[in-house]
Amino acid sequence: MTLKEKYPINLHNTLSGKKEQFEPIHEEYVGMYVCGPTVYSDVHLGNVRTFLNFDVIYRYLMYVGYKVRYVRNITDVGHLESDADEGEDKIAKKARLQQLEPMEIVQQYTNDFHDVLKQFNILPVSIEPSATGHIVEQIEMVQQLIDKGLAYEVNGSVYFDVSKYDKDHNYGKLSGRKIEELMESGRTLDSQDEKRNKIDFALWKKASPTHIMRWPSPWGEGFPGWHLECTVMSTKYLGESFDIHGGGMDLIFPHHECEIAQSVGSTGKEPVKYWLHSNMLTVNGQKMSKSLGNSFLPRELFAGTHQLLQKGFSPMVVRFFMLQSHYSSTLDFSNEALIAAEKGYKRLMEGYKVSKNLPFEQNDVDGELETKTKELIDGLFLNMGDDFNTAKTLAVLFEITTMMNNFKTGNIKTGYLTQETFAELVSRYQGFITEVLGLREEAETSNDLLNGVIEVLMKLRQDAKEARDYQLSDKIRDDLKNLGIVLKDSKEGTEYSIA
RNA sequence: GGCGCUGUGGCCGAGUGGCUAGGCAGAGGUCUGCAAAACCUUUUACAGCGGUUCGAAUCCGCUCAGCGCCUCCA
Incomplete structure (x- = not known):
């Protein structure tokens, strides 16, 4: 079928x-x-x-x-x-x-x-x-x-x-x-x-x-x-x-x-x-249109130069923002809503990244989890099939994101699922995010030089921490954060993301 | 005036006759040298008034508020 x-x-x-x-x-x-x-x-x-x-x-x-x-x-x-x-x-x-x-x-x-x-x-x-x-x-x-x-x-x-x-x-x-x-x-x-x-x-x-x-x-x-x-x-x-x-x-x-x-x-x-x-995009409840003078141009949005915006928002954040509503409803455009969408988008894309590096490890299958997982996969299709309800589809994707994070931290073992179901979960999760909803990771730096420099700094910070020089290690962390580079510690080691 | 739509918790935004939407924000906890991230738990709701029903935020009526189309507009 x-x-x-x-x-x-x-x-x-x-x-x-x-x-x-x-x-x-x-x-x-x-x-x-x-x-x-x-x-x-x-x-x-x-x-x-x-x-x-x-x-x-x-x-x-x-x-x-x-x-x-x-x-x-x-x-x-x-x-x-x-x-x-x-x-x-x-x-x-x-x-x-x-x-x-x-x-x-x-x-x-x-x-x-x-x-x-x-x-x-x-x-x-x-x-x-x-x-x-x-x-x-x-x-x-x-x-x-x-x-x-x-x-x-x-x-x-x-x-x-x-x-x-x-x-x-x-x-x-x-x-x-x-x-x-x-x-x-x-x-x-x-x-x-x-x-x-x-x-x-x-x-x-x-x-x-x-x-x-x-x-x-x-x-x-x-x-x-x-x-x-x-x-x-x-x-x-x-x-x-x-x-x-x-x-x-x-x-x-x-x-x-x-x-x-x-x-x-x-x-x-x-x-x-x-x-x-x-349906229409609205601003303060009114239809966005040129004749009303309340329209936003994409470049004003990206750069944050429009007077109603505090900052710029990337195209993918805006895409995510729009997908959170149903196409047949009006959607109100505001600074606050975009800020919330930006965080949600990042959380989803972090989950996406996590899903790309999850090894399957055989374990005893948890029947309940197996069933629930299959329901989640079905849910992706049923919600999109229900008049293209992207908002509900995103809700399911967030539930799966939680699962992905749990797999990563080991709260849930991948092997609680059959290998088949696990593989399908990952593939549908990724497929719906990228192919169906058309979300992609923002252009992260693929600059090897910068990545190398960050690695060096992370190593320095690790050394400082081992020497209990927290003043230095925190300075490295905070200064990088000010540049938009966030260090994330976990039991497996330190990762970073660039805002 | 005609036709149609909307009104959901601090914000955005789904949905539905009885079962947790979700995101953001808030609270508590786990982890951490402290944080952040991640994870777990968790508070706040269906504009108002009537009606139908065992039961309605969900159906019906009225009221209030807002919007769209009837001119060009995605």
Whole structure:
């Protein structure tokens, strides 16, 4: 029995509002699409949280044996600054302000995005398509929608006819909106006269004479609407129906609702089996966002230069911090919480290190411990399989950490377990920490010279202790501590760690 | 206004109709020359008011507080 058969995955589907057992459309293969960033400025920590959450989902699916094609787009055109039809293209605007080519802006922030993800140990995706690379396909889909009577052209722009679509399909089923209410609420803008209804959205926009980003189309020169790219690219690389579509909660409406309408409208098929949405990162209870001015940039966090932080925190500490909450809950970002997370992270990684150097020594098997250990191993899978509950998984990992420490001190002998169970415990413990949760040891110094110097100092301290010169031995210990090098004595000898 | 979510111990944060979440912090102990680390033990809880139930923090209703989406946002 394979892992994925032994431990079925249940996940919360936004579409049904319920937890459902995960069954991919094609056995063994999983197609997953996540809405990526609009690359017109630096990604902030809130953005990172979403990509981190889906990184763990991606990792776990692979860990239990699925072959996953993970597609995450780069939005490099069509995402407008304010109202869906009135604003300026975000990238075009930035390019204008900085007097650069739009593609220079795109490249700059795409590079930054990749750098940031790498620092957080977020795996690269299988395919990372961009909107401008799929203009042809987008034009094709617009044409299909026009042909089916679900879109109409006005003055070189094309809009999706939501009320017409809603006659045969349910527009609003993902977000729980009703079309009548949508018609009533919200703002009415003066120059919306091109659209038949205010809830219609742009599939293709005519480019004004000064607009730099423009492509020829059957309706004149223009550029694609924002919602279209995800539908087109997910269809192209994952098929008309695929397994998982993810993104931040704030994309449910209108973005994902529009995606469904475009897919169903053009292909007649339901595009996504499971919709997964990651909740927001908050600061003092409020959503972190650029417009509110409360967003943190990764580099401000690492360096500790943000005014709300007392010190810097490493990417792995932040990763650990985020994994302590469930992806579907809001998570509040604070100095105190990060300090606590930093200590917890260190404890876990110390346990990880301990686990790498534990010899198995045959002994009488303790049946109770053997059973409990197997339950802990199961617990890792059951918790991850329960809607990717990383918080509970971490709790189990901490229980195993205690065991590892007990093995090290000899409180519990490794041989109280069968060799088989012991080996599996160690391997799952390590696998969940590194492969599933994607935590890794911080770049410890691999500097042989420094290590050698510390060894010399530790020997000197040992000599001083034997000579009962505690003044000297404590001075060595304290001075090293001030440099961030902590000496740890135990019966087996002295070890050190570098903060 | 519409739709939806949240309210857990000093802090963060899981979870659930009856059985220890976990991390951080606090207390006591083991170890140590003293510490640190590690280990063991341990205190503090489910916003308020009603209801359902043998039993609710967990289900239902109301109240209060806060948040999200309905404009761009991961």
